[in-house]
Amino acid sequence: MTPEEQVIEILKKNQIEYIFSVPCAKIRNLLILCTQNFKHIPLTREEEAIGVITGAYLAGSHRSALLMQSGGLGNSINALLSLAVLHKIPIPMLISWRGIYKEKIIAQYAMGQHITRLFEASDIPYIEIHNEENLSELDSALQQSFEHETPYGILLSPKVWENSKLQPLEIKYPSRERVSEIHFVKGLKKPTLTRFEILQGLQSFLTGKIVISNLGFPSKELYAVCDQASNFYMTGSFGMVSLIGLGFAMNVPDEVIVIDGDGSILTNPNALCTISQVRPKNLTILAIDNGTHGSTGNQLTPAYSQIDLELIARSFGIQQTGNAYTSEEVIKAYKTLEIGPKFIQVYTKPFNTAVEPIPMTPLQIKKRFMEFIQKT
Ligand SMILES: Cc1ncc(C[n+]2csc(CCOP(=O)(O)OP(=O)(O)O)c2C)c(N)n1
Numbered sequence: 409m410t411p412e413e414q415v416i417e418i419l420k421k422n423q424i425e426y427i428f429s430v431p432c433a434k435i436r437n438l439l440i441l442c443t444q445n446f447k448h449i450p451l452t453r454e455e456e457a458i459g460v461i462t463g464a465y466l467a468g469s470h471r472s473a474l475l476m477q478s479g480g481l482g483n484s485i486n487a488l489l490s491l492a493v494l495h496k497i498p499i500p501m502l503i504s505w506r507g508i509y510k511e512k513i514i515a516q517y518a519m520g521q522h523i524t525r526l527f528e529a530s531d532i533p534y535i536e537i538h539n540e541e542n543l544s545e546l547d548s549a550l551q552q553s554f555e556h557e558t559p560y561g562i563l564l565s566p567k568v569w570e571n572s573k574l575q576p577l578e579i580k581y582p583s584r585e586r587v588s589e590i591h592f593v594k595g596l597k598k599p600t601l602t603r604f605e606i607l608q609g610l611q612s613f614l615t616g617k618i619v620i621s622n623l624g625f626p627s628k629e630l631y632a633v634c635d636q637a638s639n640f641y642m643t644g645s646f647g648m649v650s651l652i653g654l655g656f657a658m659n660v661p662d663e664v665i666v667i668d669g670d671g672s673i674l675t676n677p678n679a680l681c682t683i684s685q686v687r688p689k690n691l692t693i694l695a696i697d698n699g700t701h702g703s704t705g706n707q708l709t710p711a712y713s714q715i716d717l718e719l720i721a722r723s724f725g726i727q728q729t730g731n732a733y734t735s736e737e738v739i740k741a742y743k744t745l746e747i748g749p750k751f752i753q754v755y756t757k758p759f760n761t762a763v764e765p766i767p768m769t770p771l772q773i774k775k776r777f778m779e780f781i782q783k784t
Pocket of ligand 1: 486603622623624625626644645646668669670671672673696698700701702703704
């Protein structure tokens with residue numbers, strides 16, 4: 409068996425269902441084999457995987473692995489620590505370890521040579537695999553990742569693939585012919601309601617639904633208005649909430665409602681790109697657009713006077729979009745829009761309501777949420 413085929417066998421043995429990846433030339437063949445053997449979702453940025461894998465795991469312990477280049481760890485570290493480590497989510501990361509063996513690209517040295525210390529500083533376990541003969545260590549790393557519910561780095565030297573007999577596999581290229589067309593004219597009125605007032609008006613709409621909410625005041629206000637076991641309150645990992653919703657929606661038949669924000673969407677707009685590619689029919693994003701980073705003291709974002717979030721969603725290919733100024737308009741848009749993913753921009757005033765902190769730890773939030781999902 410070639411080293412690539414051995415990796416596929418070990419991933420299968422560990423019941424991996426999803427592969428998420430950002431490519432590296434050294435694992436080109438491995439990625440093609442992943443497409444042939446698993447549900448393989450290519451991403452635009454590695455950090456996205458941390459959100460989607462978390463959602464899939466919360467939805468019933470679905471097992472995923474992330475394939476990326478060493479630099480991808482740098483793109484993922486905040487989400488890894490403030491989402492996956494905090495909530496104990498298993499994320500095996502198969503990392504094409506550049507900058508350490510016959511490396512021709514100088515830019516690869518920095519991340520490649522510091523990566524082990526990044527893992528150590530983050531208290532994330534990792535192993536180094538330098539030869540094809542040691543590939544069996546991947547098996548125990550995967551087992552430990554799932555047993556201890558932890559992200560786990562598996563550093564794979566280019567030497568592992570060096571003598572592979574696998575010939576370059578072919579990538580299938582579908583037709584690129586298409587028409588890109590957007591008709592979009594929209595005025596903006598002065599919003600009159602706050603985020604909290606919108607949530608209050610949505611109380612009965614949200615009751616009984618799976619709701620994943622943005623960090624900071626959105627989660628705290630949601631807790632005050634409508635706490636329920638089917639709410640997942642995100643407390644860190646800025647920019648990840650819609651991706652958690654995506655991972656969740658991919659694995660349950662129920663409607664999944666995400667409460668996102670303009671700051672969060674603009675810090676990680678490529679989440680909309682991935683959502684548009686995957687097209688979960690049961691996902692609705694309520695993009696609370698107060699034009700500010702509300703939770704950090706209402707500093708203006710580009711959405712306040714320049715960027716239109718609904719237009720961004722459309723540009724990424726999400727066709728079912730709407731906008732609203734009141735809770736009634738949110739519900740009307742939700743009912744009018746056809747099959748998801750739906751994106752409803754909700755204009756509000758920049759204001760945070762003085763509510764109490766959520767009296768649950770991230771692990772308690774996870775436990776309550778997963779138990780609820782198991783029962784239904
Ligand atoms: C990486 C990172 N940068 C900055 C922050 C601080 N932060 C917390 S919430 C937030 C703004 C959220 O704004 P938005 O998504 O629009 O939601 P809002 O609070 O306005 O509803 C920021 C910048 C953070 N938690 N993580």
